[in-house]
Amino acid sequence: MTEESHIRLVLPGPVEVRREILEAQTAWMIGHRQPAFAQLYAQMQTKLQQTFLTEGKVFVVASSGTGFWEGASRNCIRDDRKALHLVSGAFSERWAKISQANGKQIDVIELDWGQGFSAEMVADALKKDRYDALCVVHNETSTGVLNPIQAIGEVVAEYDETLYLVDTVSGYLGAELRVDDWQVDLALTSSQKAFALPPGLAACTINEAVLERAKQIEHRGYYFDFLNLDKYHGRDNTPSTPPISLMVAADKQLDDILTEGLEGRWARHEQMRQITAEWVEEQELGFYAEAGYRSPTITAVANTRGVDVPAMADFMLNEKHFAIDKGYGKIKGDTFRIAHMGDMTIETLQEVLAGLSDFLGKG
Numbered sequence: 241m242t243e244e245s246h247i248r249l250v251l252p253g254p255v256e257v258r259r260e261i262l263e264a265q266t267a268w269m270i271g272h273r274q275p276a277f278a279q280l281y282a283q284m285q286t287k288l289q290q291t292f293l294t295e296g297k298v299f300v301v302a303s304s305g306t307g308f309w310e311g312a313s314r315n316c317i318r319d320d321r322k323a324l325h326l327v328s329g330a331f332s333e334r335w336a337k338i339s340q341a342n343g344k345q346i347d348v349i350e351l352d353w354g355q356g357f358s359a360e361m362v363a364d365a366l367k368k369d370r371y372d373a374l375c376v377v378h379n380e381t382s383t384g385v386l387n388p389i390q391a392i393g394e395v396v397a398e399y400d401e402t403l404y405l406v407d408t409v410s411g412y413l414g415a416e417l418r419v420d421d422w423q424v425d426l427a428l429t430s431s432q433k434a435f436a437l438p439p440g441l442a443a444c445t446i447n448e449a450v451l452e453r454a455k456q457i458e459h460r461g462y463y464f465d466f467l468n469l470d471k472y473h474g475r476d477n478t479p480s481t482p483p484i485s486l487m488v489a490a491d492k493q494l495d496d497i498l499t500e501g502l503e504g505r506w507a508r509h510e511q512m513r514q515i516t517a518e519w520v521e522e523q524e525l526g527f528y529a530e531a532g533y534r535s536p537t538i539t540a541v542a543n544t545r546g547v548d549v550p551a552m553a554d555f556m557l558n559e560k561h562f563a564i565d566k567g568y569g570k571i572k573g574d575t576f577r578i579a580h581m582g583d584m585t586i587e588t589l590q591e592v593l594a595g596l597s598d599f600l601g602k603g
């Protein structure tokens with residue numbers, strides 16, 4: 241049961257975390273150079289591989305997802321080559337900036353916010369130039385767009401020197417993702433989105449092609465040097481102090497996720513997408529994301545009715561004890577986002593939508 245004062249998060253990160261998972265963090269501390277830690281690392285590793293559907297390695301560090309953006313760009317793009325970034329929203333835009341901030345050369349395919357990329361667009365670009373990496377955001381959290389990772393992967397796979405780098409921060413564990421089958425070379429995520437953990441842990445799958453590339457790059461940075469991470473990974477450990485308590489919670493969360501089943505979890509998110517879409521239509525509101533690309537973890541609602549979004553958020557907070565999102569960046573107010581990710585139940589989503597309906601007077 242939730243306490244009277246508890247505000248439930250309906251935000252696209254950090255998301256609501258279940259009590260049992262919060263409590264798992266209170267286990268007694270262990271040292272990361274003790275055997276108990278190596279055991280924790282190893283058992284978590286197997287579960288991470290099962291959930292990313294990869295036989296590759298999954299690095300785990302104390303960081304938010306942004307850290308692995310930097311790591312991916314630094315370790316995968318050679319100094320005299322370029323990366324191609326697919327940009328259509330706040331997060332894909334930021335990753336492109338991060339590549340540049342690390343001195344990397346980039347080209348960009350830019351679409352209007354709310355649009356998704358097609359394999360054809362990528363195929364055209366890869367025919368014209370050579371790239372060390374193709375960087376794409378699986379689930380663009382700012383706009384509610386889910387990009388076709390599998391189809392794009394088929395195109396990228398035709399180019400040996402082009403690594404396929406995927407940000408799945410708000411996709412992983414909410415939207416279907418099959419790292420190996422979809423020919424993804426690197427997939428990065430963080431703990432506070434559909435993983436439904438507190439913030440502070442980031443994970444990144446890599447394959448041998450990524451490590452081979454990293455060997456050709458001199459300045460890989462230090463904290464996210466993949467070769468150093470790999471060295472410690474071989475000992476079921478991390479170069480610097482990991483977020484131990486959070487890893488204990490993550491290990492339990494992974495057990496619960498595998499009990500629900502990956503496909504069951506994807507199906508629940510898909511159901512939440514549908515329920516939310518029906519509500520949007522009933523309310524005569526719009527969708528910001530183009531049809532065919534709408535995310536199972538977040539719906540960006542186009543505010544076609546001129547709803548006073550800050551007033552609605554206040555109502556939800558004070559009357560319903562839900563914290564809701566008011567839109568992101570330049571589309572704040574013109575849109576608001578309903579996050580339906582993580583361990584959210586169908587019942588909770590229905591409560592959220594009923595609360596919004598109360599405010600909008602169409603309940």
Ligand SMILES: *Cc1c(COP(=O)(O)O)cnc(C)c1O
Pocket residue numbers: 253304305306307331377379380381382407408409410430431433
């Ligand atoms: C939240 C988010 C990020 C940034 O992740 P942090 O963990 O906040 O650093 C990156 N990409 C996407 C798609 C996100 O939703």
